[in-house]
Amino acid sequence: MxxxxxxxxxxxxxxxxxxxxxxxxxxxxxxxxxxxxxxxxSEDVVLTKTDDQGNPVDASGNALLAGTPPLTVTVMKAxxxxxxxxxxxxxxxxxxxxxxxxxxxxxxxxxxxxxxxxxxxxxxxxxxxxxxxxxxxxxxxxxxxxx
Missing domain, CATH: 1.20.58 (Methane Monooxygenase Hydroxylase; Chain G, domain 1)
Structure with missing residues (x-):
C-alpha cells in the first residue's frame, strides 16, 4: 500500500x-x-391592475375613462x-x-x-x-x- x-x-x-x-x-x-x-x-415587475374580466382599472378600482392612466402595481416576481x-x-x-x-x-x-x-x-x-x-x-x- x-x-x-x-x-x-x-x-x-x-x-x-x-x-x-x-x-x-x-x-x-x-x-x-x-x-x-x-x-x-426575484426582480421588480410593473403590472397593470385589472378587474375580474381583465380590464385595466384606475386607482379607485373603476373601469378606465378616456385618458385616465391605469393603476400599476410593482411586485416581486421570480x-x-x-x-x-x-x-x-x-x-x-x-x-x-x-x-x-x-x-x-x-x-x-x-x-x-x-x-x-x-x-x-x-x-x-x-x-x-x-x-x-x-x-x-x-x-x-x-x-x-x-x-
Missing part, C-alpha cells in the same frame, strides 16, 4: 476547506432573517434569468475549484505549473450560462421607448 503524498494531503485539505466554507455560507444564509434567496432571485445565472455561477465555481485542485496537485507533485491557456477558453465558454440574464438586462434598457 502506497503512502499518502504531501500533494494528496494538500489537495484534500483545500477541498475540505472549500466544502466547509460553502456549508458555513449556506448555514449563515439559512439563519439570516433579513435575507432570502427567493428575494435575491426571475428565470437570475436563476439560470445562479446555477451557472455554481457550475463555474465547481469547475474552477476542480481545475484549481488539479493544478495544485500537479504543482505539488511534479513541481510544474500546468499551461492553462486552453483551459481558459473552456471558462470563457461558460459565460454563455449568463446570456439570458444579460439579454434581460440589455432589453430593459430599451423599455424607455415603449409607448
Amino acid at each position: 502506497a503512502s499518502i503524498s504531501f500533494a494528496e494531503i494538500l489537495v484534500a485539505l483545500v477541498a475540505i476547506a472549500v466544502v466547509v466554507s460553502m456549508l458555513l455560507f449556506y448555514r449563515s444564509l439559512r439563519e439570516a432573517d433579513t435575507w432570502s434567496l427567493t428575494d435575491a432571485l 426571475s428565470s434569468s437570475r436563476f439560470i445565472a445562479m446555477i451557472g455561477t455554481v457550475a463555474i465555481l465547481m469547475l474552477y475549484v476542480g481545475f484549481g485542485l488539479a493544478c495544485l496537485y500537479r504543482f505539488t507533485n511534479l513541481g510544474v505549473i500546468p499551461d492553462m491557456s486552453q483551459g481558459s477558453n473552456f471558462f470563457y465558454s461558460g459565460i454563455v450560462l449568463f446570456a439570458p440574464y444579460l439579454i434581460n438586462k440589455f432589453s430593459s434598457v430599451f423599455s424607455i421607448f415603449k409607448p
Whole structure:
C-alpha cells in the first residue's frame, strides 16, 4: 500500500476547506432573517391592475375613462434569468475549484505549473450560462421607448 503524498494531503485539505466554507455560507444564509434567496432571485415587475374580466382599472378600482392612466402595481416576481445565472455561477465555481485542485496537485507533485491557456477558453465558454440574464438586462434598457 502506497503512502499518502504531501500533494494528496494538500489537495484534500483545500477541498475540505472549500466544502466547509460553502456549508458555513449556506448555514449563515439559512439563519439570516433579513435575507432570502427567493428575494435575491426575484426582480421588480410593473403590472397593470385589472378587474375580474381583465380590464385595466384606475386607482379607485373603476373601469378606465378616456385618458385616465391605469393603476400599476410593482411586485416581486421570480426571475428565470437570475436563476439560470445562479446555477451557472455554481457550475463555474465547481469547475474552477476542480481545475484549481488539479493544478495544485500537479504543482505539488511534479513541481510544474500546468499551461492553462486552453483551459481558459473552456471558462470563457461558460459565460454563455449568463446570456439570458444579460439579454434581460440589455432589453430593459430599451423599455424607455415603449409607448
